[in-house]
Amino acid sequence: MKLADAKQQFISSWGVFATQWGINRTMAQIHALLMVSPDPLSQDDVMAELNISRGNANMNIRELIDWGLVERVLVPGERREYFTAEKDIYKVAMQVAKERKKRELDPMLKLLSQLEDVEGDKKDKHVKQFIDTITGIRRFGTQAEKMLDVMIKADENWFTSNLLKLFR
Amino acid sequence: MKLADAKQQFISSWGVFATQWGINRTMAQIHALLMVSPDPLSQDDVMAELNISRGNANMNIRELIDWGLVERVLVPGERREYFTAEKDIYKVAMQVAKERKKRELDPMLKLLSQLEDVEGDKKDKHVKQFIDTITGIRRFGTQAEKMLDVMIKADENWFTSNLLKLFR
DNA sequence: ATAAACATTCAGAAAGTTTTGAAAATTCAG
DNA sequence: CTGAATTTTCAAAACTTTCTGAATGTTTAT
Numbered sequence: 086m087k088l089a090d091a092k093q094q095f096i097s098s099w100g101v102f103a104t105q106w107g108i109n110r111t112m113a114q115i116h117a118l119l120m121v122s123p124d125p126l127s128q129d130d131v132m133a134e135l136n137i138s139r140g141n142a143n144m145n146i147r148e149l150i151d152w153g154l155v156e157r158v159l160v161p162g163e164r165r166e167y168f169t170a171e172k173d174i175y176k177v178a179m180q181v182a183k184e185r186k187k188r189e190l191d192p193m194l195k196l197l198s199q200l201e202d203v204e205g206d207k208k209d210k211h212v213k214q215f216i217d218t219i220t221g222i223r224r225f226g227t228q229a230e231k232m233l234d235v236m237i238k239a240d241e242n243w244f245t246s247n248l249l250k251l252f253r
Numbered sequence: 254m255k256l257a258d259a260k261q262q263f264i265s266s267w268g269v270f271a272t273q274w275g276i277n278r279t280m281a282q283i284h285a286l287l288m289v290s291p292d293p294l295s296q297d298d299v300m301a302e303l304n305i306s307r308g309n310a311n312m313n314i315r316e317l318i319d320w321g322l323v324e325r326v327l328v329p330g331e332r333r334e335y336f337t338a339e340k341d342i343y344k345v346a347m348q349v350a351k352e353r354k355k356r357e358l359d360p361m362l363k364l365l366s367q368l369e370d371v372e373g374d375k376k377d378k379h380v381k382q383f384i385d386t387i388t389g390i391r392r393f394g395t396q397a398e399k400m401l402d403v404m405i406k407a408d409e410n411w412f413t414s415n416l417l418k419l420f421r
Numbered sequence: 422a423t424a425a426a427c428a429t430t431c432a433g434a435a436a437g438t439t440t441t442g443a444a445a446a447t448t449c450a451g
Numbered sequence: 452c453t454g455a456a457t458t459t460t461c462a463a464a465a466c467t468t469t470c471t472g473a474a475t476g477t478t479t480a481t
Contacts, residue, residue, distance in 0.1 A: 088380055091371040095387065098364055105357055107273045109469070123382040128428080138471045143429060164479070165427060172382075174389045189273055196266055203259040212256055214291040214340075219263065221342045232420045251416070252400045277439070296458080306441045311459060332449075333457060 092121055096135070111137060112145040116154055119170035125158040127165050153180045175241050186233050190226060197223040260289055264303070279305060280313040284322055287338035293326040295333050321348045343409050354401050358394060365391040 096117040103113030114135055119126060126134070132142045146168055149155035154177060158167040171177050201219050205212040236244065264285040271281030282303055287294060294302070300310045314336055317323035322345060326335040339345050369387050373380040404412065 086368070086371050088371050088373050088383060091368045092383060094364070095368055095383075098361070102357065102361055105275045107275045111469080121383045121386045123378040139428090140430075140472065141470050144470090147429090172386060172389070174386075174393045178393065189270065193266070193270055196262070200254070200259045200263055203254050203256050205256050210291040215256060215260060215263075215289045218289050218340060218342075221340070225342045225346065228417060228420070232417075235420050248419070249396060249400075251419075252396070252403050279439080307458085308442065308460075309440050312440090315459090 095121065109145070111135070111141055112148055115142070115145050116149055116170055119155060119168060120172055122169075125160065125167035125169040127167050129165075131168070152184055173241075175244070179237055182233055183237050186230065186237075190230055190233075194223060194226050194230065197226065263289065277313070279303070279309055280316055283310070283313050284317055284338055287323060287336060288340055290337075293328065293335035293337040295335050297333075299336070320352055341409075343412070347405055350401055351405050354398065354405075358398055358401070362391060362394050362398065365394065 096114050099117035100110040100114040103116075104110055115131055118131065118134055128139070128142050128146060131137075131146065132139060135142075146155060149170070150157065150168075155168050155170050158169050160167050171180070197219055201216065201223060203212065203215060207213055207216065236248075264282050267285035268278040268282040272278055283299055286299065286302055296307070296310050296314060299305075299314065300307060303310075314323060317338075318325065318336075323336050323338050326337050328335050339348070365387055369384065369391060371380065371383060375381055375384065404416075
């Protein structure tokens with residue numbers, strides 16, 4: 086397979102893949118494009134490569150920057166801005182984990198704590214089932230949070246040498 | 254807070270939460286409702302509780318069954334079907350992990366293997382960056398897959414006693 | 422100060438997804 | 452069988468998200 090075709094296929098599949106994770110197609114495609122590009126690209130490069138409009142490119146690049154997955158790069162002697170993506174997939178995964186924890190897990194745990202002290206007779210099976218379910222989810226979420234905290238702080242070496250050993 | 258309100262809030266938040274994971278709102282709400290219900294509910298119960306149409310309820314209940322998160326229950330002497338959800342959140346998480354691995358991770362790894370043997374001069378930085386990126390992602394994905402396989406097979410006790418110890 | 426280059430915004434259009442509800446199919450008791 | 456109860460399907464409608472591109476804002480070179 087030729088590079089150009091492989092690249093196309095990677096970008097397009099990455100886009101499809103990402104929608105299942107609640108990330109939009111264009112954002113994922115831009116990320117994929119930047120991951121396989123050895124040099125930084127300008128907004129116009131991105132527009133041309135992916136056939137998307139100026140506004141779309143701009144919006145999604147900024148969102149990627151927001152997620153900490155893409156950086157602005159200044160090319161000396163060039164007026165326009167260039168962009169580059171983190172290429173170490175481990176770092177990408179940790180960055181995504183960190184953001185999602187902040188945006189999703191933390192608020193959910195906060196809500197669950199509040200719901201846990203619902204008033205009512207704990208002999209009532211409806212009350213009991215509700216509290217049991219909420220408590221179970223909160224406990225599980227709390228553990229997940231602790232795991233994430235350790236993993237996010239740890240460096241790649243720790244991850245590979247200590248944790249992965251468990252999974253041969 | 255009253256049970257009815259807490260329940261409402263849980264169901265609605267679970268729905269919002271889930272959309273960020275690419276699952277649709279109604280499906281998540283039905284799941285939430287069934288998780289906090291001590292007894293199985295019929296399709297009409299679900300329709301009434303969530304104010305949704307017959308077709309919508311039917312479709313999403315079937316999808317939940319497909320995901321292995323909800324089961325049909327036969328209530329003796331009743332003609333209509335009742336539904337119940339797995340309430341052990343650990344089992345829910347493992348079931349979701351298993352399905353997503355099958356639906357998303359496995360196909361992605363298959364594609365990456367194919368893309369890895371792109372033809373071209375490995376001295377060319379474009380070719381090199383492409384191969385390096387793809388290889389990195391594939392390796393990471395393969396590790397993740399192994400981890401998931403172990404975790405899915407393991408029982409809850411192993412999980413709690415061995416793995417979580419690592420994370421204090 | 423001016424204008425060219427570039428970045429950002431945003432209202433409306435397009436595309437995609439979810440929901441409805443009525444019709445069709447299925448099941449089951451009598 | 453028959454027909455009432457129940458489940459399933461599906462085309463159209465409602466809703467949501469994403470994208471476009473022209474207008475506006477900002478920066479920089481001269």
